[in-house]
Amino acid sequence: MFKKTIQTSLKSLAVLGLLCVLNACGSSSTTSPTFNSVEYVVVNAGTLSATPTNLSGAGSLVFKAPLSQVGSKNSYRVTFTLQDTGSVTLVANSTVALASGVSVKFTRSGNTLNASLITTGGTTDISSRFTGVDASTALTYQVDVHNDESPAHVLLWDSAETSFTTAAARVNSENSGLNALGQGTGTYWGLVLDKATVTAAVLSTAKFSE
Amino acid sequence: MKNPILVVLIGMVFLSSFSKAESGDGTGLQLSTAGDIVGSLSKDGKNKLEVREAEFLVFAPIDHYFDGVLNLAAHQENGAALFEIHELTIGSTKLIPRSRFRVGQYFLGIGRLNQFHRHDWVFTSAPKVQSEFLHSEGLNDTGIEYGYLLPIPFYLDLTVGVTNGWVFGHAHTEGSKPYFPTHYARLATYNGLFANGGMQTGINYLGRTDNQGTKTSLFGLDLTAKWKEASVLKFLFQSEGWYRIKTPSSGVSEGAIGFYLFPQYAFTSTLQLGVRFDGFTITTLQDATGAQIANFDYAMVPTLTYKASEFSTIRASYNFKGTRFQGQTINSEQVFELQAVFILGSHPAHDF
Numbered sequence: 001m002f003k004k005t006i007q008t009s010l011k012s013l014a015v016l017g018l019l020c021v022l023n024a025c026g027s028s029s030t031t032s033p034t035f036n037s038v039e040y041v042v043v044n045a046g047t048l049s050a051t052p053t054n055l056s057g058a059g060s061l062v063f064k065a066p067l068s069q070v071g072s073k074n075s076y077r078v079t080f081t082l083q084d085t086g087s088v089t090l091v092a093n094s095t096v097a098l099a100s101g102v103s104v105k106f107t108r109s110g111n112t113l114n115a116s117l118i119t120t121g122g123t124t125d126i127s128s129r130f131t132g133v134d135a136s137t138a139l140t141y142q143v144d145v146h147n148d149e150s151p152a153h154v155l156l157w158d159s160a161e162t163s164f165t166t167a168a169a170r171v172n173s174e175n176s177g178l179n180a181l182g183q184g185t186g187t188y189w190g191l192v193l194d195k196a197t198v199t200a201a202v203l204s205t206a207k208f209s210e
Numbered sequence: 211m212k213n214p215i216l217v218v219l220i221g222m223v224f225l226s227s228f229s230k231a232e233s234g235d236g237t238g239l240q241l242s243t244a245g246d247i248v249g250s251l252s253k254d255g256k257n258k259l260e261v262r263e264a265e266f267l268v269f270a271p272i273d274h275y276f277d278g279v280l281n282l283a284a285h286q287e288n289g290a291a292l293f294e295i296h297e298l299t300i301g302s303t304k305l306i307p308r309s310r311f312r313v314g315q316y317f318l319g320i321g322r323l324n325q326f327h328r329h330d331w332v333f334t335s336a337p338k339v340q341s342e343f344l345h346s347e348g349l350n351d352t353g354i355e356y357g358y359l360l361p362i363p364f365y366l367d368l369t370v371g372v373t374n375g376w377v378f379g380h381a382h383t384e385g386s387k388p389y390f391p392t393h394y395a396r397l398a399t400y401n402g403l404f405a406n407g408g409m410q411t412g413i414n415y416l417g418r419t420d421n422q423g424t425k426t427s428l429f430g431l432d433l434t435a436k437w438k439e440a441s442v443l444k445f446l447f448q449s450e451g452w453y454r455i456k457t458p459s460s461g462v463s464e465g466a467i468g469f470y471l472f473p474q475y476a477f478t479s480t481l482q483l484g485v486r487f488d489g490f491t492i493t494t495l496q497d498a499t500g501a502q503i504a505n506f507d508y509a510m511v512p513t514l515t516y517k518a519s520e521f522s523t524i525r526a527s528y529n530f531k532g533t534r535f536q537g538q539t540i541n542s543e544q545v546f547e548l549q550a551v552f553i554l555g556s557h558p559a560h561d562f
Contacts, residue, residue: 066498066503100460148342186461
C-alpha cells in the first residue's frame with residue numbers, strides 16, 4: 001500500500017510539474033504600459049509621470065512596435081506643452097535607446113519656440129520657421145520623416161493643415177538654408193521630454209507622397 | 211528660361227534634321243523619343259492619368275573608337291514635369307578586345323530590371339524589391355563600368371563598376387561623400403533550353419558605405435528565360451531575388467529579402483498575359499523588447515499587354531497588394547493601372 005501511495009504521489013507530481021512547464025511555455029510577458037493605446041518601453045524614467053493619455057516631466061520612452069524598416073517613411077502627429085526652458089524631442093528611425101535617429105526638438109524660451117533637426121550628420125536650427133508661434137500654448141504638429149531618402153527628408157505642417165504639400169509645409173528639410181541631414185539607422189521611434197507635457201503622439205503613414 | 215535642358219534638346223532635334231542621314235555604317239546621329247503614360251485607379255489613390263515619363267535619347271558613334279549616349283527624361287514631380295539627365299556616357303566596344311566600357315552617368319549594370327529603361331519593362335510598376343533595394347525607376351549614378359566576355363567555350367560575361375555613391379536611390383540633393391563609393395559586379399551566363407528556349411542567369415553584388423558609416427551589401431540572382439516561335443516571344447519567365455544587409459557604424463544590422471516572379475504567355479503575336487508575384491520581408495525586425503516581428507509584403511499583379519509592334523504598348527494590370535505584420539494583415543490595397551508606351555525613332559535593341 002505504501003508503494004502504491006508513493007507511485008500515485010509521483011504521478012501527481014509529474015502531472016503538476018508538466019502543468020507548471022506548459023504554463024511557463026505560454027505567453028507570460030508583462031504587458032507594457034500604453035500611451036494613446038500604443039505600448040511603450042521606458043528608456044529613461046527620470047521624473048516621467050505617465051498615464052494612458054498624458055506624459056509629463058523629464059524622461060524618455062520608445063514605442064514597442066517597430067517601424068516597418070530602417071528605410072521607411074512615416075508621419076507623426078505630436079501635441080505638447082512646454083514649461084519655460086523645457087523641451088520635447090520626437091525621435092524617429094532610431095535605435096531602441098533613441099540614438100542615431102532623425103529628431104525634431106522643440107524648446108521654449110519665454111514665449112519663443114526654438115526648433116532643430118538632429119541626426120548623426122549634424123544639427124540644423126530651424127527656429128526661424130517658427131517665428132510668431134507662442135510657445136506658452138499647447139502646440140500640435142504633423143511631422144513626416146522620409147528615411148527612405150538619403151539624406152532623410154523631413155517635413156512639418158501645422159495641425160490645421162489638410163493639404164500636405166511641400167508648399168504648405170512650415171519646415172521642409174530640402175529647402176535652401178537647411179543643411180542636408182543624415183539618415184536614421186534604426187526602426188524605433190519615441191519621445192524625449194524635459195519639463196514638458198505630451199498629450200498625443202500618433203504614428204501614421206507618410207502624409208506627403210513624392 | 212524655365213527648363214534650359216528642354217530648350218537645348220529642342221535645338222538639337224531641330225539641328226539634327228539637317229544632319230547626315232542615317233547610314234549603314236552607323237555614322238549618323240540617331241534620335242529616339244519615348245512616352246510613358248500611366249493611369250491608376252484605387253480606393254484611396256490619386257486616381258489620375260499622368261505622363262509618367264518622357265524620354266529623349268540621342269546616340270551615335272563619336273568616332274571609330276568611341277560611342278556616345280545622351281538620355282534626357284522628364285518625370286512628374288509635385289505636378290511639374292522636370293527634365294533631367296538620365297544617362298550621359300562615352301564608351302567603347304572597340305578599344306579593348308572582348309571588352310566594353312562606359313564612363314559617365316548611367317543605370318548600373320546589375321540585375322535585370324535595373325538595366326532597362328522603365329518604359330521597356332514587361333510590367334508597369336516596380337516590384338517592391340526593386341523600389342526598396344535599388345530604385346523604382348532604376349538605380350542610376352555617375353562612374354565607370356567595364357564589361358568583359360571571358361574567353362571560354364561557353365558564354366560568361368563579367369561586368370564591374372564603381373560610381374560616386376554620394377546618393378543611393380531617391381534623393382533631391384547632391385548627397386554626401388561616402389566613406390566608400392558604390393561598387394558592383396555582375397556575372398552572367400546563357401544557356402539554351404528545351405524547345406528552342408534560352409535562359410540568361412546573373413549573379414550580382416553591390417556595396418557602399420555612406421558618410422555615416424552604414425555599410426550596405428546587396429546580393430542578387432536574376433533569371434530570364436524565353437521561348438520564341440518564329441519572332442514571337444511565346445513564353446517569358448523573368449525573376450529576381452535579392453538579399454540586402456545594412457550595418458550601421460553602431461547599432462544593429464538590418465537584413466531584408468525580396469523577390470519577384472513574372473511568367474508571361476503570348477496568345478498571339480500582339481497579346482500577352484502575365485502574372486507577377488512579389489514578396490518582401492525584413493528578416494531582423496524586432497520590437498523594443500527584442501521579440502522577433504514576423505512581417506511580409508506581398509503582391510499579385512495580373513498583367514495584360516497588347517503590343518501592336520515594337521514601338522507601341524498598351525498594358526492593363528491589377529495590383530493586389532498587402533502587408534502582414536505579426537500574423538495580421540495591416541494593410542491591403544487594390545490598384546488598377548493602365549499604361550500606354552510609344553517609341554518614335556530608332557531605339558537601341560537589348561541584348562536578350
